[in-house]
Amino acid sequence: MTGPLPEGWLEEHPYLRPIAGLCARVDRAVSELGLGEVAAPALDGYRDDFEAGIPLLASPHAPVDLEAAAAAVGDLVRSLQAGPLPAPISGEMSALAEDLARDPERSRRLVPFLLGDDSVEAPSPGLLRFLGWMTLARALRAVVEGFGGWRDEERWLRRYCPSCGAGPTMGQIAGTDPARHRLLCCGRCRTRWRWRRTQCPFCENDSHRLAGIKVEGEPALRIDHCTECRGYLKTYVGQGEESLLLADWTSLHLDLLAQERGLERKATSLYDMESLRGG
Numbered sequence: 001m002t003g004p005l006p007e008g009w010l011e012e013h014p015y016l017r018p019i020a021g022l023c024a025r026v027d028r029a030v031s032e033l034g035l036g037e038v039a040a041p042a043l044d045g046y047r048d049d050f051e052a053g054i055p056l057l058a059s060p061h062a063p064v065d066l067e068a069a070a071a072a073v074g075d076l077v078r079s080l081q082a083g084p085l086p087a088p089i090s091g092e093m094s095a096l097a098e099d100l101a102r103d104p105e106r107s108r109r110l111v112p113f114l115l116g117d118d119s120v121e122a123p124s125p126g127l128l129r130f131l132g133w134m135t136l137a138r139a140l141r142a143v144v145e146g147f148g149g150w151r152d153e154e155r156w157l158r159r160y161c162p163s164c165g166a167g168p169t170m171g172q173i174a175g176t177d178p179a180r181h182r183l184l185c186c187g188r189c190r191t192r193w194r195w196r197r198t199q200c201p202f203c204e205n206d207s208h209r210l211a212g213i214k215v216e217g218e219p220a221l222r223i224d225h226c227t228e229c230r231g232y233l234k235t236y237v238g239q240g241e242e243s244l245l246l247a248d249w250t251s252l253h254l255d256l257l258a259q260e261r262g263l264e265r266k267a268t269s270l271y272d273m274e275s276l277r278g279g
């Protein structure tokens with residue numbers, strides 16, 4: 001989420017205030033890091049990897065230097081720890097700051113951890129992933145934009161992010177008929193990419209169309225779900241309000257609704273933190 005959240009949204013969804021406050025705080029702290037934009041790589045040597053389904057940041061043929069951004073995550077943790085935080089997060093933040101200070105190797109292993117290497121152990125992995133990707137997403141804006149312009153969308157059509165390899169966090173139906181199309185949205189690096197209109201992005205079942213549940217009071221949002229694997233994807237129907245409606249946390253109430261209906265969240269989450277679950 002970048003930019004201020006419309007106050008009206010919080011008036012209608014007052015239970016989102018704590019997480020809105022946390023996200024605004026982190027957003028501010030990230031912008032105060034004075035991060036440089038990571039330079040977009042030359043993409044000619046990456047074409048074969050792209051065709052083979054290797055995400056940009058996992059390819060050795062289009063090196064993207066993430067080290068400076070990863071090193072800034074430690075600064076972010078220290079700056080957040082220095083200010084007031086809600087109680088459950090505050091304890092977790094201090095423990096994380098201590099761990100990062102104790103182990104200088106940690107920041108070297110941060111990039112593989114953030115790119116999904118499960119063999120890298122991390123303290124408070126949920127919080128670290130959240131703070132790490134808030135930082136990386138900011139630093140990667142030019143890379144993601146340049147890559148978006150280069151990519152032939154019809155030649156990806158995979159259920160993971162072409163930039164960073166994460167599964168989708170949300171979906172979007174954009175455009176008007178006959179050019180209406182489905183996009184998947186990465187909650188980590190904020191790439192949006194093309195996906196088939198009717199296919200499940202989790203089990204790839206294509207024999208049953210995705211079913212949509214309309215949500216009362218939320219005309220622009222719906223819960224698309226698969227009758228085969230019971231996975232659901234919160235979907236924004238429209239364009240222009242991406243920063244609000246694709247932020248994932250702004251529609252956490254839809255996750256509750258979906259789960260009440262026995263559906264399963266298979267979408268990637270950046271808000272999977274111990275201290276958020278507790279409070």
Ligand SMILES: [Zn+2]
Pocket residue numbers: 161162163164165166186187188189190191
């Ligand atoms: Zn991504």
Ligand SMILES: [Zn+2]
Pocket residue numbers: 200201202203204205226227228229230231
């Ligand atoms: Zn499915």
